[in-house]
Amino acid sequence: MRHWLRISALVAAIALVFAIAPARAQTTDPEAMRKAIEQLRREFEQIRKQYGDRLAALEAKVAASAVVTQDQPAVAATSPAPAPPAPAPQAPAEAGIQTQPAPAPGGASSAGASKVFNPDISAIGNFLGTGGNSTGNPDPGKALELHESEIALQAIVDPYARADFFLSFGEEGVSVEEGFVTFPTIPGGLLLKVGKMRAAFGKVNGLHTHVLPWADRPLVTRNLVGGEDGINDAGISAARLIPNPWFFLEATGQLFRGDSADVFRSSQRSDLAYLARLRAYQDLSESTNVDLGTSFATGHNNSGVTNGIDLGRFTTRLFGLDATLRWKPLQRSIYRSFIARSEFVWSRREQNDGPQSAFGYYVSGDYQLGRRWFTGVRVDRSAHADHAVLIDTGQALVLTYVPSEFSIIRGMYRRTRYAQQTQTANEFLMQFQFAIGAHGAHPF
Numbered sequence: 001m002r003h004w005l006r007i008s009a010l011v012a013a014i015a016l017v018f019a020i021a022p023a024r025a026q027t028t029d030p031e032a033m034r035k036a037i038e039q040l041r042r043e044f045e046q047i048r049k050q051y052g053d054r055l056a057a058l059e060a061k062v063a064a065s066a067v068v069t070q071d072q073p074a075v076a077a078t079s080p081a082p083a084p085p086a087p088a089p090q091a092p093a094e095a096g097i098q099t100q101p102a103p104a105p106g107g108a109s110s111a112g113a114s115k116v117f118n119p120d121i122s123a124i125g126n127f128l129g130t131g132g133n134s135t136g137n138p139d140p141g142k143a144l145e146l147h148e149s150e151i152a153l154q155a156i157v158d159p160y161a162r163a164d165f166f167l168s169f170g171e172e173g174v175s176v177e178e179g180f181v182t183f184p185t186i187p188g189g190l191l192l193k194v195g196k197m198r199a200a201f202g203k204v205n206g207l208h209t210h211v212l213p214w215a216d217r218p219l220v221t222r223n224l225v226g227g228e229d230g231i232n233d234a235g236i237s238a239a240r241l242i243p244n245p246w247f248f249l250e251a252t253g254q255l256f257r258g259d260s261a262d263v264f265r266s267s268q269r270s271d272l273a274y275l276a277r278l279r280a281y282q283d284l285s286e287s288t289n290v291d292l293g294t295s296f297a298t299g300h301n302n303s304g305v306t307n308g309i310d311l312g313r314f315t316t317r318l319f320g321l322d323a324t325l326r327w328k329p330l331q332r333s334i335y336r337s338f339i340a341r342s343e344f345v346w347s348r349r350e351q352n353d354g355p356q357s358a359f360g361y362y363v364s365g366d367y368q369l370g371r372r373w374f375t376g377v378r379v380d381r382s383a384h385a386d387h388a389v390l391i392d393t394g395q396a397l398v399l400t401y402v403p404s405e406f407s408i409i410r411g412m413y414r415r416t417r418y419a420q421q422t423q424t425a426n427e428f429l430m431q432f433q434f435a436i437g438a439h440g441a442h443p444f
Contacts, residue, residue, distance in 0.1 A: 122437030136418030273299030
């Protein structure tokens with residue numbers, strides 16, 4: 001403001017000089033010239049006084065605005081309505097108004113600002129009860145157990161990345177189920193992920209336990225794709241949408257260290273595992289859509305490892321096909337829906353006694369009976385990866401009650417004929433899941 005006054009005064013002085021010059025040019029009488037100069041001096045003093053009055057009025061307005069700005073947080077803190085988002089620290093500077101930072105009453109604003117740096121935190125409990133005859137089941141489980149507790153920490157890192165951590169607490173200890181950073185703004189339309197993550201092989205391998213539509217994983221996952229841990233390793237993933245006029249198409253390539261349950265084993269630094277996946281999605285109608293995928297993975301296995309040394313240098317290759325059909329009518333979507341899923345997996349495993357080619361699959365269907373009730377059926381069949389002549393078969397019936405988005409109660413009857421067993425295992429599983437905190441949606 002003072003700067004503006006100086007400029008205005010300078011303009012007036014220049015005008016005075018230009019006014020004097022013509023006067024000197026018009027007359028040479030000293031008395032007349034003195035009177036003219038005196039007249040101009042009085043006019044200049046009058047102009048300067050006007051500028052001074054305007055400056056005082058503007059400073060009074062600025063002071064009044066500063067008082068209002070300091071009073072606003074106090075009103076928000078005492079109001080019963082939810083507090084508005086904390087103003088950005090640079091807002092006063094952007095407005096060109098310099099005010100003294102006023103501490104908020106009760107520290108409300110500082111507490112709100114500190115929460116900006118906290119990640120979304122959630123906890124999910126998965127309680128499982130198992131009963132019945134488990135003849136031949138290599139993993140019969142316990143009668144009652146808190147099968148898994150998952151802690152999720154998710155937040156934006158900066159404008160270029162976000163981070164997701166999923167810690168799994170089980171009967172055997174704590175592990176990092178997944179911990180990766182995602183870069184969604186990579187040039188070329190790539191979606192890059194770095195860290196430990198579940199591999200994009202098929203559908204079930206990429207799902208966490210608490211989002212499965214069953215109380216366990218299918219036999220083909222257990223026998224050929226690493227079971228509950230699955231292909232889950234440290235590595236790098238790159239995905240990109242392939243533009244075309246017909247349907248959604250996504251290609252994914254992943255590079256892993258090479259250690260995933262009993263599927264891959266890395267004995268040397270160069271024993272990396274590679275994975276590729278191509279996924280297509282298409283809406284068939286406003287209520288129905290289909291999702292198709294094909295996957296391939298290869299890496300070294302543990303069949304030639306003796307005393308920590310890989311003498312055989314054998315590899316495993318996995319081929320997979322998956323299909324998901326979903327019907328969810330828009331007008332009845334909270335009461336009626338149907339999802340059919342299926343995966344087919346071929347395993348080609350090299351080992352000391354020759355290569356083993358094993359095949360397995362599952363087919364399932366889940367129908368929504370009402371707003372909170374779901375029922376489903378699953379059919380399993382799978383050979384063993386290291387002994388392909390051994391084949392397990394099974395069927396399962398599922399009934400699920402969903403009280404809310406934060407809890408699930410599920411009962412499952414599982415009938416399994418394990419290879420080399422004359423009796424059939426008949427088991428009943430009771431599952432209770434409960435969640436607290438903010439937990440983002442998982443991919444469909």
